[in-house]
Amino acid sequence: MHVRDLAGEAVAGMLARPVRSALTTLGTVLGITTLVITLGVAATAGNQIVGRFDELVATAITVEVPETTNVPLVAWDSLERVTRLRGVVSAAAVAESKDSANLSVRSNDLVDPTSVTTQTLTVLAATTGLPEAARGRIVRGRFYDAGHIRRADRVAVLGDQAAKMLGITRLDRAPAIFIGRHAYTVIGILGDLRRERNLSTAVMVPPTVGKQFGLRDVTRVLVNTSLGAADLIAGQAPDALSPGNGDMLQVVAPPSPTRARDQAQDDVNALFLILGLVSLVVGAVGIANVTLVTVMERVAEIGLRRSLGAARRHIAAQFLLESTLIGLAGGVIGASVGVVAVVAVSAAKQWTPLLDVRLAIGAPIAGAVVGLLAGLYPALRAARMEPVDALR
Amino acid sequence: MPEQVIELTSVRRDYPAEPPVRALDDVSFGVARGDYLAIVGPSGSGKSTLLNVLGLLDRPSSGSYRLDGIETTALRDGARTRLRGDRIGFVFQSFHLLAHRSVVENVMLAEIYGGHPRKGRRERALAALDRVGLGHRVNFLPDRLSGGERQRAAMARALMGGPSLLLCDEPTGNLDSRNTGAVLDLFDELREQGLTIVVITHEREVSTRAGRRVRITDGVLVEEA
Secondary structure, rough: OHHHHHHHHHHHHHHHHHHHHHHHHHHHHHHHHHHHHHHHHHHHHHHHHHHHHHHOOEEEEEEEOOOOOOOOOOOOHHHHHHOOOOOOOEEEEEOOOOHOEEEEOOOOOOOOOOOOOOEEEEEEEEEEOHHHHHOOOOEEOOOHHHHHHHHHOOOOEHHHHHHHHOOOOOOOOOEEEOOEEEEEEEEEEEOOOOOOOHHHHHHOOHHHHHHHHHOOOOOOEEEEOOOHHHHHHHHHHHHOOOOOOOHHOOOEOOHHOOOOOOOHOOOOOHHHHHHHHHHHHHHHHHHHHHHHHHHHOOOOHHHHHHHHOOOOHHHHHHHHHHHHHHHHHHHHHHHHHHHHHHHHHHHHHHOOOOOOOHHHHHHHHHHHHHHHHHHHHHHHHHOOHHHHHHHH | OOOOEEEEEEEEEEOOOOOOOEEEEEEEEEEOOEEEEEEEEOOOOOOEEEEHHHOOOOOEEEHHHHHOOEOOOOOHHHHHHHHHHHHHHEEEOOOOOOOOHHHHHOOOOOOOOOOOOOHHHHHHHHHHHHOOOOOOOOOOOOOHOOHHHHHHHHHHHHHHOOEEEEEEEEOOOOOOOHHHHHHHHHHHHHHHHOEEEEEEEEEEEHHHOOOOOEEEEEEEEEEOO
């Protein structure tokens, strides 16, 4: 028997009862659709998570500088050597110490018994690149510049939470804050921090001013790299900051992106996968059931085919192919609906849909396999039929 | 090609039961090429069993059956199936046309099993339909045809591939007298063209048109004059 004849007979058998065939595919359609949506949305969402990691974490490097007694490991001006590195987007050196972490700061000298005017805030010294390095935004006013640092001007920039606590909302009257006994002019408020969020409750002063609070040496360097440069910069930054002593610095680099992706893939919703598989099994049972009914209805046809010279294997092949085609049709429809659904979900969430080609190809094949398995028993029944009985 | 198309020697067919039912008892007869044989007998006489044996749908319990000189009782299932497809054209009482396929597609069905070439199949089917006088109905669905036309379509299907033997089981059982006449006329024509025909029937009108007549009663075959 020619393969094309076999295919023709199977297709004709399927199309002889189009409504029944269409209904039979439904179970497979549901199962495949569920699987494709589950896997597709999981992959798409996973990619989004990785994308956010890439943007925020995967490019952030922190270099911790251990305290030394005599010569500082990292000089304030060595930051320049880091910003020169290719792949560095922004960098800032910060000095922080235990002594400066709990300084009382107040916005005026009035003693108001009804409210707490003195706040305990962290004071830290930082270079001018801090707003960019902390991925924040100057909400009001400005950050201090190299001139302020050189002249050791008594200026301060507040984190937005710190400013709120101190009751400073506008800067046009050049408000002052008192750290200890000295007054400092607030020239800017830093907010919208996406890195080093604790800066929002801090008071930032130029390094030259920070010396008064014991903030002598750089304790931390924040570096932001362009995407993919983190590993490289993490290796280069210590040597750039402290030539000869680079290995004494601790570099906190982001985890490599692949691991982030693996973690995201683990978040695939197992429940929906099980649901899809159950639908597939139900679909298979449906196909098996209907094919069995069809075989019983077509006993005379089987007898006729046997009388025309069809061997048992020809009969089995025809019914097997019919159920496989029904499964394949269900798989194709299910995969299409699933892909459209994934794209729709992505559009609604403004994600980039991520579709694995293997999923798009594998889903119809899975449907066909379901149909094939479901057709095994009915096909066997049809093939076992004795032509004498079938023609009776 | 041997002159005898069918050669049955001492064929018995027992059905396992308690006591065993002997449906064919020592049946021996031959059918020569070009013969037109009618097998008559009341229902339950063993007609259907004989037809099944002749059509290679059933194996005799003992005895020998040669079709075109080939001993069939020793053949395996696959070989019998091939022989059946190649040498025997069946015509059934209930036509057995596939309802969803056009007349010509039904006729073409006869050639999809076995090693017939795909090329020219439709032409051969059309020729077979012409031969039974159904050339004007080729694209009709079977349910649009009259009973006689349906049986002629089934005969065209049986004629595809040039069988040695046309085996007909009550071919006119579902037909009125006018259609019966048309089908019997066709049998006459086919016989004149040299085809070997075996018809199983209980209708006198059919059996009298045949060249030879055998009667089967309780499994025993008797030649009638």
